[in-house]
Amino acid sequence: MNKWNTSLTERISYGLSDAADNLVFQMMTTYLLFFYTDVFGLTASEVAILFVVARAADVFESLIIGIMIDNTHSRWGKSRPFFLWYSFPYVIFAILTFVTPNFLPHSGNLIWAYVTYLGLGFFYTAVNLPITSILPTMTDNEQETTLLGVIRQFSGSSVQIIVAVFTVPLVSIFGKGDQQKGFLGTIILFSVISLALILNTFFHVRERYTDDSINHQPISKVWGMLKQNRPWIVISIVIFLYWLTTSIKNQTTIYYFKYVLHDENLVSIANSFTLTALIGVVAIYFVSVKLGKKKTMLLGIIIAFTGQIIITFGAYSKNLALIFSGIFVNGIGGGFIIGLVSIMIADTIRYGTSMGIQAEGVLASTDDFGVNLGLGLGGLITAESLQISGYVSNKTQSASTISAINLNYALIPLGLYIIMFLILLGYNEKKIQHAIK
Numbered sequence: 001m002n003k004w005n006t007s008l009t010e011r012i013s014y015g016l017s018d019a020a021d022n023l024v025f026q027m028m029t030t031y032l033l034f035f036y037t038d039v040f041g042l043t044a045s046e047v048a049i050l051f052v053v054a055r056a057a058d059v060f061e062s063l064i065i066g067i068m069i070d071n072t073h074s075r076w077g078k079s080r081p082f083f084l085w086y087s088f089p090y091v092i093f094a095i096l097t098f099v100t101p102n103f104l105p106h107s108g109n110l111i112w113a114y115v116t117y118l119g120l121g122f123f124y125t126a127v128n129l130p131i132t133s134i135l136p137t138m139t140d141n142e143q144e145t146t147l148l149g150v151i152r153q154f155s156g157s158s159v160q161i162i163v164a165v166f167t168v169p170l171v172s173i174f175g176k177g178d179q180q181k182g183f184l185g186t187i188i189l190f191s192v193i194s195l196a197l198i199l200n201t202f203f204h205v206r207e208r209y210t211d212d213s214i215n216h217q218p219i220s221k222v223w224g225m226l227k228q229n230r231p232w233i234v235i236s237i238v239i240f241l242y243w244l245t246t247s248i249k250n251q252t253t254i255y256y257f258k259y260v261l262h263d264e265n266l267v268s269i270a271n272s273f274t275l276t277a278l279i280g281v282v283a284i285y286f287v288s289v290k291l292g293k294k295k296t297m298l299l300g301i302i303i304a305f306t307g308q309i310i311i312t313f314g315a316y317s318k319n320l321a322l323i324f325s326g327i328f329v330n331g332i333g334g335g336f337i338i339g340l341v342s343i344m345i346a347d348t349i350r351y352g353t354s355m356g357i358q359a360e361g362v363l364a365s366t367d368d369f370g371v372n373l374g375l376g377l378g379g380l381i382t383a384e385s386l387q388i389s390g391y392v393s394n395k396t397q398s399a400s401t402i403s404a405i406n407l408n409y410a411l412i413p414l415g416l417y418i419i420m421f422l423i424l425l426g427y428n429e430k431k432i433q434h435a436i437k
Helices: 008-040 044-070 081-097 106-133 142-175 179-204 219-228 230-260 266-291 293-317 320-354 360-388 399-424 429-436
Strands: none
Touching: 008 044, 008 081, 008 106, 008 142, 008 179, 008 230, 008 360, 044 081, 044 106, 044 360, 081 106, 081 179, 106 320, 106 360, 142 179, 142 266, 142 320, 219 230, 230 266, 230 293, 230 320, 230 360, 230 399, 230 429, 266 293, 266 320, 293 320, 293 399, 320 360, 320 429, 360 399
């Protein structure tokens, strides 16, 4: 258990896989709702329905991809070949999602949005889920697993911040006043880089720890194990709540600065303060040694909640200093939370193995399942609240719309952090440690 298995090149390559996916993923979570309503030309209600349909499809796709991984037989392993097989269609659909076919009628554009966005969702899952499922097969050293998880999240969070900060300026540079061209040029740049990074991961990571005697079990046995894997259930709910919170807040950010503070250029400055997530991510490696993973994540939720309180006071008073301070603090807490997700899922996978079932694909699907479900419901809440409040793109908004924006940006996340904290209390870390020793 004391042997370290991965080289520096493999660790960095593993981390860059999440950086690759986040180049596109962050564009989806932060700017796609705005792109669809204010650039592509869909109504908020149409986007809300699209997001629900897409996320419902993604929920099933996560499970399908997980089962595909668990039943893959290749000379490269179970998870690793997915980086090669699906990276090209992934970046192609990412680009097509941000294409605006002006030659089509409105109904044609709506169909285009459905086809491209649903396709992007499937291929995103196909290249993202293996990042989680491959982790417990790369090493049997718990400390090394934590290090790999931290490297992964540091890389992913760094790119999230880069996308959040530089997307608006890049849209301006590429578009020169034409946001359709601007968004397309930006996603092409991100997609090309993403493809190179995903392929780099395929060539450099390795699967080492698989047990053929408990691999490829019938799905009925896998379900039986899942029902008994309480830590997996708890962390699955936490993941969902985190991404629900993130989706609602992130997708509302640009609306808040554009329509409440009347300066959408402030979005890049506000998002730059999320750089502090890297502080939380790096701290995991040191704090979790003393507190354990569960208490470290609970600490992260408390810090994120504190930051959200500051954001709330700033949002309602239109105080930029408070808003930026809140984002700064909230980012640190978010780094703790998201940085621990893949590490704790790896622990639940090993816990399942202790029950005689190695099904890293299905168990890892909880990550994408929670992300997709959280994003879908978050997109629905955000878009529908705008629609109900009478939102009209590129116009001065009514008082009810401003209230909806403030509610989504400030208050709803506060409540979700509290629920997240209470759910995580049910995570039995000692039981996992006892089982996998």
